[in-house]
Amino acid sequence: MATDPQRQRDEEQFNIMPEEAPFEEGFNIKTLWACLFVGIVMLPGAIYLGLVTGQSMAGASEWVTIILFLEIAKRSFIRLRTQELIIIYWIAGGLVAVGGRLGTGAQTYGGPFGGLIWDQYMIQSPAAEGLARFIPTWVVPAMTSSVYAERTFFHRDWIAPIIVMFTGMILGRAGSLSMGYVLFRVTNDIERLPFPMAPVQARGATALAETSSKQEGWRWRVFSTGTCIGLVWGLLYVVVPTLSGIFLTDTVQILPIPFIDFTAEIKSILPAAILGIGTDLGHLLIGFVLPFWVVVGSFFGATISQLFVNPILYSLGILHRWSPGMTAIPASISNRFDFWLSFTIGTAIVVFLTGVGMVVKALREQRQKRAAGQAISMRLEDLPKGRGDVSIAFALGIWALSTLGFIILCRILVPKFPWYIVTVFGFVYTPIMSYIGARMIGLTGSPYGASIPYIREASFFLSGYRGTEVWFAPIPISDYGSQVAVYKQLELTHTKFGGLVKMSALTLVILFVCSLVFWQFIWRLAPVPSSTYPFVQKFWPFESTMQTMWIKSTMNPTDVQGGAVGIALLREIIKPEYIFTGAAFGGLLYGLLAFFKAPTLLFFGFVSGLGAWPHFVIPQFAGAMLGRFYFQKRFGEARWQAYAPILLAGYSCGMGLIGMTSIAIALISKAISQVVF
Secondary structure, three states: OOOHHHHHHHHHHOOOOOOOOOOEOOOOHHHHHHHHHHHHHHHHHHHHHHHHHOOOOOOOHHHHHHHHHHHHHHHOOOOOOHHHHHHHHHHHHHHOOEOOOOOOOOOOEOOOHHHHHHHHHHHHOHHHOOOHHHOOOOOOOOOOOOHHHHOOOOOHHHHHHHHHHHHHHHHHHHHHHHHHHHHHHHHHHHOOOOOOOHHHHHHHHHHHHHHHOOOOOHHHHHHHHHHHHHHHHHHHHHHHHHHHHHHOOOOOOOOOOOEEEOOHHHOOOOOOOOOEEEOOOHHHHHHHHOOHHHHHHHHHHHHHHHHHHHHHHHHOOOOOOOOOOOOHHHHHHHHHHHHHHHHHHHHHHHHHHHHHHHHHHHHHHHHHHHHHOOOOOOEOOEOOOOOOOOOHHHHHHHHHHHHHHHHHHHHHHOOOOOHHHHHHHHHHHHHHHHHHHHHHHHHHOOOOOOOOOOHHHHHHHHOOOOOOHHHOOOOOOOOHHHHHHHHHHHHHOOEOOHHHHHHHHHHHHHHHHHHHHHHHHHHHHOOOOOOOOHHHHHHHHHHHHHHHHHHHHOOOOOOOOOOOHHHHHHHHHOOHHHHHHHHHHHHHHHHHHHHOOOOHHHHHHHHHHOOOOHHHHHHHHHHHHHHHHHHHHHHOHHHHHHHHHHHHHHHHHHHHHHHHHHHHHHHHHHHHHHHHO
16 A cells, blocks of 8 residues: 555646646637648648558658648747647648548549549559449539540539539538547546557647646657657658659669568468468557557457468468468458458447447446445546536537438439438447447547448449439438547546647648648649559559449449449358358357456457457567567556557657658659659
């Protein structure tokens, strides 16, 4: 008991914000300028990086923006508060967003017009031969339009696609804010989940706020250490490949991006196995932050399934699509089609049922405590003063209206598709899966098991619908669970929730305008895809083949060749016996771990690792072991738990700073080359 006072003092010292600190507004004129800065400076870099390397600037652009604004503020004798910094963080994250169309594997970074860039390629791709005339003009202009030769968005043929896209953006943002708030109230205020990754951004913002007020303490020192690590690693990992492609005839990679793959080399020893190791040092630091038992479970789930179970399944003839010489990507696709896709659907059902069971249990315990007259740590009517809460009924009403808007829009665009399927997706499937995602974020920091794979495609096929329009319609299938992390970080930094709504409205407009301008500029530089953008040139043909296959599955075979291919594949890869096997295995595993009183997080981690690549789990596991058995003993538990998130935030900042520098040089070089030649 002698150590308890010391532990309490440590916890108080390393709190993000004092409990008695009032909630303050984070949105003001300073954050408005930050929003404009990200849209004008960061967005083109995000687009270019995604096209060239396939990497996202999410996580890096936020810290780069904050660092630059801090330096400007210091020289202007202006102090930036923690609340302003966390809003700036989410402004940057919201602007540097994925723009790929729902349902395709092709992700384009840099706002919604990236989705239209994908559409214009898909309709022209070799895989879409004979299909283009069936694509509606509210998706993409007809092939006879001049927009493809001119490579421009400034044409009347784009009016209908842009209106549909912008309407979907508004409805989606309203649904995300409202349902995300409801899920936050459930997971945070009722279930009291730990949210292990939320302190990363919150502590980083607090550390930088200290420098703004010229009170550089331990947070800033740890953040600076992480930044230096990110700068050094980014020099090897990002700068050399980016700049070598400009000044040399060939691109030089000191380390393969994003992983070193050993899958083809172990084919004779472990057939159908997948093995590799990620080369981004950030995965090691993520292992410092994620809950230890989640990382351990993910490690054993991934390694056992990929290195031991896959060879057994191959010997039994189950993984029949695999062939010697396959690398990780084709081997993973073939193995998922043969077994893991159906199996993980079953385990996802178990994850959902356990989540529902935990909520019911928590509510029952609260009811019993009320009946016994005991005090409850948090009640729905007992919320932090000044946080900016609204009633759950009001938030649910906003979400219901946005979902109804999606249903009406789909009914207008695709009148022949059964309306009740869209309704089920909007009012049943989306809230259920959003809750699973929110709960996984609250427990593990990542939205494991937040969706059932291919349920969208299966519903289209089984509905009996014949046509192409539904594949492009804004079906309300979303995971709003990720929004709870934003609300949690606002709470940790004592930032009023109202600023999030204002920020979302502003970023919606700026994202739309800047995405239009910069995608237009980059599209005019060179066709997308082309040799100028090597990542999309390599992967987009495969993605277009997969998407057109699904589209053809709901067409009459007489309309276009290959109409029966998607039907046959769908019937082949969804195997009910494997789904039931996965559900039975997940239930048995949960029961055994509960019987032996093992940590619940071990179960969620193991299930999330099943069928996953070991490439990124291995460095995370190494980081978890290093943090628990070395750094935690050296610094103490409370001190290390405070250090680790800030170290990761600093690393992201360092990678972003040096990455943005190299990307700026690359963009300027490409623009000058276009002007000269």
